[in-house]
Amino acid sequence: MRAKPMRTTILVAAACLLAAGLVWAGADAGMAVEGAAAVNAMTGAQSDMAWWMWPIILLGFCFILGIIAVLAGVGGGVLFVPLVSGFFPFHLDFVRGAGLLVALAGALAAGPGLLRRNLASLRLALPVALIASACAIVGAFMGLALPTNVVQLCLGGTIMFIAILLLTSKNVVRPHVEKQDAIGLALGMNGVYTEPSTGEVISWKTHRTLPGLLLFIVIGIMAGMFGLGAGWANVPVLNILMGAPLKVAVGTSKFLLSITDTSAAWVYLNQGCVIPLMAIPSIIGLMLGSFVGVRLLAVAKPKFIRYMVIGVLLFSGGRALMKGLGM
Amino acid sequence: MNTAKYDKTPKEQILYASMLFYGCWGGLALMAITYLIYVFGVMDPHVSMETVTEVWSKPVHEYLTVGSVPVGWGWSTLLNKGDFLNFLGIALLAGMTLVCYIPLVIAYLKKKDPLFAAIAVAEILVLAFAASGIVGGGAH
Numbered sequence: 053m054r055a056k057p058m059r060t061t062i063l064v065a066a067a068c069l070l071a072a073g074l075v076w077a078g079a080d081a082g083m084a085v086e087g088a089a090a091v092n093a094m095t096g097a098q099s100d101m102a103w104w105m106w107p108i109i110l111l112g113f114c115f116i117l118g119i120i121a122v123l124a125g126v127g128g129g130v131l132f133v134p135l136v137s138g139f140f141p142f143h144l145d146f147v148r149g150a151g152l153l154v155a156l157a158g159a160l161a162a163g164p165g166l167l168r169r170n171l172a173s174l175r176l177a178l179p180v181a182l183i184a185s186a187c188a189i190v191g192a193f194m195g196l197a198l199p200t201n202v203v204q205l206c207l208g209g210t211i212m213f214i215a216i217l218l219l220t221s222k223n224v225v226r227p228h229v230e231k232q233d234a235i236g237l238a239l240g241m242n243g244v245y246t247e248p249s250t251g252e253v254i255s256w257k258t259h260r261t262l263p264g265l266l267l268f269i270v271i272g273i274m275a276g277m278f279g280l281g282a283g284w285a286n287v288p289v290l291n292i293l294m295g296a297p298l299k300v301a302v303g304t305s306k307f308l309l310s311i312t313d314t315s316a317a318w319v320y321l322n323q324g325c326v327i328p329l330m331a332i333p334s335i336i337g338l339m340l341g342s343f344v345g346v347r348l349l350a351v352a353k354p355k356f357i358r359y360m361v362i363g364v365l366l367f368s369g370g371r372a373l374m375k376g377l378g379m
Numbered sequence: 380m381n382t383a384k385y386d387k388t389p390k391e392q393i394l395y396a397s398m399l400f401y402g403c404w405g406g407l408a409l410m411a412i413t414y415l416i417y418v419f420g421v422m423d424p425h426v427s428m429e430t431v432t433e434v435w436s437k438p439v440h441e442y443l444t445v446g447s448v449p450v451g452w453g454w455s456t457l458l459n460k461g462d463f464l465n466f467l468g469i470a471l472l473a474g475m476t477l478v479c480y481i482p483l484v485i486a487y488l489k490k491k492d493p494l495f496a497a498i499a500v501a502e503i504l505v506l507a508f509a510a511s512g513i514v515g516g517g518a519h
Binding site: 185 | 391452475498505
């Protein structure tokens with residue numbers, strides 16, 4: 053009975069935050085420009101600073117980003133693309149190329165452990181990955197063919213949507229799936245995993261498989277177009293819509309990125325959008341930061357950091373929108 | 380000792396995980412080594428550091444034009460250059476998923492699961508298409 057007013061309150065709060073993010077980024081365009089200029093001056097974009105400062109700055113920046121991403125429970129790519137494109141002088145083409153490699157490296161590193169523990173399921177991932185990876189190629193070509201300001205505009209809207217999604221989505225630890233649907237049954241989308249905290253063996257199955265698979269068309273296109281990775285979208289679809297337990301949804305989503313981002317990454321690589329001087333320190337910095345972040349999870353206050361990240365996403369999304377509008 | 384907790388994990392999934400583990404960490408190690416070779420100037424780059432930092436704020440076509448950078452698999456002809464040597468590790472990372480899918484096809488055929496074998500074959504084709512660089516030229 054109280055769920056509806058609560059949901060309405062959250063949605064109103066989310067709408068207010070969206071507006072605030074836009075106003076903040078828009079009204080403070082001067083501040084943002086000053087900030088970017090300060091970063092430029094510091095990092096050498098238009099200064100005489102030596103080239104070798106860049107890898108060091110990116111390594112440090114991405115190291116911190118990696119820690120924050122783990123503590124906030126978001127993927128590295130979703131923070132990397134808006135922040136680096138907003139506050140560093142790299143063109144969006146190269147930021148998206150590096151962003152995909154950042155997300156890909158993280159997913160590849162996490163994949164083996166998740167697969168061995170059955171927290172990522174090949175039965176669940178393979179059909180979904182085929183759709184998402186094929187559409188990611190389309191998305192990558194669309195992203196590279198569209199004018200930069202249009203991509204910036206869409207990126208800004210997407211980032212703000214992600215921030216609101218992070219704020220409002222209520223994932224379910226173990227969704228109740230009464231009856232598996234025909235497609236899920238035919239594809240054998242079910243499995244078991246052991247809950248480490250209790251030792252309980254949990255079996256699961258999916259439902260609403262067709263709408264879930266269709267949504268991966270959109271997810272794949274967005275992953276390829278913006279180079280964001282797509283864990284923010286994978287998890288709610290697998291968990292809330294298709295009924296996979298949260299741990300399996302998170303694990304399978306992470307593994308899924310290693311397939312989806314591979315196809316988009318090849319497109320960016322083949323188009324010359326990967327500059328090793330900036331891409332490699334970003335990948336290594338984010339991976340090192342992720343390892344430290346996992347250790348800090350025990351002592352940090354992830355809730356505060358999660359809200360901070362939502363704020364940062366709103367701001368950087370607003371900034372991308374303003375850049376796209378030429379403001 | 381540890382096998383008990385993996386008992387319910389399908390064999391093909393364990394195989395995929397093992398291949399991914401070695402490929403991923405091998406790729407990352409290779410990436411780190413080639414990057415050090417690049418930035419310490421052990422091998423001359425194809426595009427000078429000064430040029431890279433000048434053009435990375437511009438759209439990709441300017442980088443390609445100013446730096447005479449090849450598209451597609453053209454990088455493989457420039458592996459004697461410090462910057463393009465880095466693509467070995469990147470390509471290994473980006474190629475791992477495709478390689479890991481090949482034994483999956485065999486495993487699913489052995490399990491008499493033609494649907495998943497077909498899905499795995501289709502995924503290999505999708506990834507091979509993306510990697511081939513056949514379609515291109517859309518970059519602005």
